[in-house]
Amino acid sequence: MRQTARFTAAVMVVALVGAPAQSFAKRLDSDQISGRPLSSCDPSHTVAPDISAFSGELSASNGVLWSRRATSQHAMASTTKLMTCLIALERCDLDETVTISSRASSVPYALGLQTGERMTVRQLLELALIASSNDAAMALAEHVGGSIPGFADIMNERAAQLGMKATHYVNPHGLDAPGHYTSAQDLATLAKTVMKLPEFRRIIRLRSVTVPAYKEQPARTVKSTNALLRSYRGIIGGKTGFTDDAKYALVSFAERDGITLTAVILGAPSSETRFKTAARLLDWGFKHLRVQAVASPTQTVGTVPVSANPGWSVPARFSQVTTLPVFDLDGPVSSEASLASAVSIPVFEGEPLGTVRLMQGDRTLATATAVAAIDLASAEETVGAVPISDYIDRTVVARASESSAAVQEFDPAVPVERTITLDPQVNAPVAVGAPLGKIVYTQEDRIICTVPAVAATRVEAPGTLARFGIWIARGLRGLVGAPRIAAPQVAGS
Structure with a gap:
C-alpha cells in the first residue's frame, strides 16, 4: 500500500517514536534459529541476523531458519493482497472481465481506476501485486465474493484450510481495521502456497505494470513497490505493505544456487529499513543454507551377511549422489543405516539392501537407498x-x-x-x-x-x-x- 500525502512527516515521527523500542531491536533473546532461542547461547547472538522489525520469519524447503515473534498477531497491510490474489487465481479464469464498481474506485489510497472501467482478472492481479492497487483488490473481491463481507468469509475459510491460526481478514486490501491481522508464520505459509502458482510467479517478477487508458485518462506505467526487484541478486519478487498500524511489511522470495528462501518482515520502522532488513535476512540465509552432497556411491554404509555362509558379507553403499540444502548451524550431517539381516546369493551390484537416514541431530533430512557395492556370485558355500x-x-x-x-x-x-x-x-x-x-x-x-x-x-x-x-x-x-x-x-x- 503506497504512502500518500495524507501520511505527513509529523505523523510518521509520532508513529515511530510511539512504537515500543524493543519492536525494532536488531537481536532479541527470544529470536529463534531453527527453533532454538538465542537466550540458549547455542547458537549465540553473534551468529544471529541483525533484524529491525517487530516480527519475521525466514524459511526454506527444509524448515524455518530464523524467526521473531512468528506467531504474534500483527496488522498486515497490503500483504493481505496475497490472499486476495490466491483466491482469485484459484477461482477465476485470467481472461474474465471485471467491471470496476463505484465502491472499488472510491477506496482510500486507490490507483485511480474509474467506475465502469472494464479490466481482465489478469490485469487486476498485476495491479494488485505490482502497484499494490487497493481498487484492483476491491474489484477482484467483489467479482469473486459478490461483496466485501462475502469475500472476507472466503478469505478466512481459505486461511483456516491452510492452518493460519493467527490470521483473520475483514477486507481484501489490508487497510487498518479491527479484526484484520496475521502473523509472520501464517504469512509465510500463505506466501509459500501462492508461490506454487505459475501465474503468481510470473507476475511478482514484473518491475512495472501498465494501467490502460480509459476515457480521458491516458495509459500510464507504474513501477513495482518492491525495491528489491531492482537491487537484490536472486530476487524472485514479493509483496510490500504499509499502514499506520502495520508499519512497513514485506514478503520476499529469492533463489540462489538451488536454494529458495521466503522472508517475511512485519513492523519495520521505515521503508528503507524494510528492504535493507529483508536483504540482510536473505543474505544470512544464503550464507548458512547451502546445497551439499551428503551421500555418494563411493561411501560404504555397512555390510550384510550372506545367508549361505555367514562368514561372508556384502558391502553396502549409497545408491546415488544425494544433494540437500544443509543449514550449517544445525550441526554436522550424520547417517543411520537400516540394512537387511542377510542376503541370498547371488547378489548384483546395485541390489537394494536397505535404507540410510541422513540426519542433523534428531531431524531426518532424507532417506537414501543402500545397495550392494559389488557383484557376489559365490560365498564359497x-x-x-x-x-x-x-x-x-x-x-x-x-x-x-x-x-x-x-x-x-x-x-x-x-x-x-x-x-x-x-x-x-x-x-x-x-x-x-x-x-x-x-x-x-x-x-x-x-x-x-x-x-x-x-x-x-x-x-x-x-x-x-x-x-x-x-x-x-x-x-x-x-x-x-x-x-x-x-x-x-x-x-x-
Whole structure:
C-alpha cells in the first residue's frame, strides 16, 4: 500500500517514536534459529541476523531458519493482497472481465481506476501485486465474493484450510481495521502456497505494470513497490505493505544456487529499513543454507551377511549422489543405516539392501537407498559331495568356487532358481579347487550367473594295500547287494 500525502512527516515521527523500542531491536533473546532461542547461547547472538522489525520469519524447503515473534498477531497491510490474489487465481479464469464498481474506485489510497472501467482478472492481479492497487483488490473481491463481507468469509475459510491460526481478514486490501491481522508464520505459509502458482510467479517478477487508458485518462506505467526487484541478486519478487498500524511489511522470495528462501518482515520502522532488513535476512540465509552432497556411491554404509555362509558379507553403499540444502548451524550431517539381516546369493551390484537416514541431530533430512557395492556370485558355500571312485564310502565336499563372475541384474522380488550339477564321481587324488561341476542361477529361464563347483578339500589316492582291501570289500558288497561306492549328495535335494 503506497504512502500518500495524507501520511505527513509529523505523523510518521509520532508513529515511530510511539512504537515500543524493543519492536525494532536488531537481536532479541527470544529470536529463534531453527527453533532454538538465542537466550540458549547455542547458537549465540553473534551468529544471529541483525533484524529491525517487530516480527519475521525466514524459511526454506527444509524448515524455518530464523524467526521473531512468528506467531504474534500483527496488522498486515497490503500483504493481505496475497490472499486476495490466491483466491482469485484459484477461482477465476485470467481472461474474465471485471467491471470496476463505484465502491472499488472510491477506496482510500486507490490507483485511480474509474467506475465502469472494464479490466481482465489478469490485469487486476498485476495491479494488485505490482502497484499494490487497493481498487484492483476491491474489484477482484467483489467479482469473486459478490461483496466485501462475502469475500472476507472466503478469505478466512481459505486461511483456516491452510492452518493460519493467527490470521483473520475483514477486507481484501489490508487497510487498518479491527479484526484484520496475521502473523509472520501464517504469512509465510500463505506466501509459500501462492508461490506454487505459475501465474503468481510470473507476475511478482514484473518491475512495472501498465494501467490502460480509459476515457480521458491516458495509459500510464507504474513501477513495482518492491525495491528489491531492482537491487537484490536472486530476487524472485514479493509483496510490500504499509499502514499506520502495520508499519512497513514485506514478503520476499529469492533463489540462489538451488536454494529458495521466503522472508517475511512485519513492523519495520521505515521503508528503507524494510528492504535493507529483508536483504540482510536473505543474505544470512544464503550464507548458512547451502546445497551439499551428503551421500555418494563411493561411501560404504555397512555390510550384510550372506545367508549361505555367514562368514561372508556384502558391502553396502549409497545408491546415488544425494544433494540437500544443509543449514550449517544445525550441526554436522550424520547417517543411520537400516540394512537387511542377510542376503541370498547371488547378489548384483546395485541390489537394494536397505535404507540410510541422513540426519542433523534428531531431524531426518532424507532417506537414501543402500545397495550392494559389488557383484557376489559365490560365498564359497557348500553345495554337495562327490563320491571318490577309489574308495567305498568316501566323498569330497563340493563348494562354490571363489568367483569374480558378473551377476546379471534381476528382480529381487521374483524367486531365483539354483541348479547344482555335480560329477557322478571323481578319481583320487583330488586337489583343492579341482572342478566338480557347476552352479547355475536363473530367473524365469534367464541365466543370471554360472559358478564352478570345486573340491573343498584335498583327498589322496589310496595306497597299494588299501586298494587291495577296497577291492575285496567291494566284491563282498556285491555279493550282498550293498553299494560299492558312496552316494553323491546335492545341497537342497
